[in-house]
Amino acid sequence: MTHPRTPAKDAYTLILEAIDQGVYRPGDRLVESELADRFGVSRTPIREALQRLETQSLLARDGRSLIVASLDHNQMAELYVVRTELEGLAARLAARHATDEEVQVLRDMVTEDRALLGDPGALARANRRFHRMIHLASHNRYLVQQLDLVHRSMALMATTSLAAEGRGEVALAEHQAIVDAVGRRDGAAADKALREHISVAFVTRLKLDSRQPG
Missing domain, CATH: 1.20.120.530 (GntR ligand-binding domain-like)
Incomplete structure (x- = not known):
């Protein structure tokens, strides 16, 4: 008998949960390669997730880097x-x-x-x-x-x-x-x-x- 598999979380959800849980704090730099290694996914969905999070103002630009945004x-x-x-x-x-x-x-x-x-x-x-x-x-x-x-x-x-x-x-x-x-x-x-x-x-x-x- 086969059991239904729990759908894997996408890269966006994984990064969002990590921010919510304090793994990444305001001001922390997010690097594609490090995120891909941490979550065991390829860099393409990581890149797409980061772009989405930036659009939602949860990430901000610091030069060429993306960091977790902070609220004034x-x-x-x-x-x-x-x-x-x-x-x-x-x-x-x-x-x-x-x-x-x-x-x-x-x-x-x-x-x-x-x-x-x-x-x-x-x-x-x-x-x-x-x-x-x-x-x-x-x-x-x-x-x-x-x-x-x-x-x-x-x-x-x-x-x-x-x-x-x-x-x-x-x-x-x-x-x-x-x-x-x-x-x-x-x-x-x-x-x-x-x-x-x-x-x-x-x-x-x-x-x-x-x-x-x-």
Whole structure:
């Protein structure tokens, strides 16, 4: 009996995931030959993927080299404005359309993520999974697509707000408030809780960045 094979990830997805996971950080140079060796693919799809990522402003030119782009203060502020609006809408729609099973998964995520306190990297990955579940629970494919684009750009930030002392515990409490509102089918409360969650994360990130050497 033959088993269906899982489709191999394309070069674009592999590079995007590496940036999202922090393998490549803002300012890092991406070299075709090194990427081809790392991912075990030929240089042609790597070159096409790099061109696509540059078009999407996830990569930038530094002379003849391509580097992972970074966001300046204004770009980050603009991104958070868009993220706040879209995430608030996702929470509101999730309160209306999420299945009971999706709500249970969200509750389980909050509970299980408490074990990750003290590990900012793991907590950041769990945070992305939580938000992704909210997006999917909205049951609006076009909103999910736009939020995917926003979260790709979030990977261009050099730090995670969850690295701030005490932020992990507060963030999980905020997640709990979001889930509780979704579970009550209270769209206005879910929208408000998620917007407040992002606002606190933004303030935390600004404080972290202000401490970085200029």
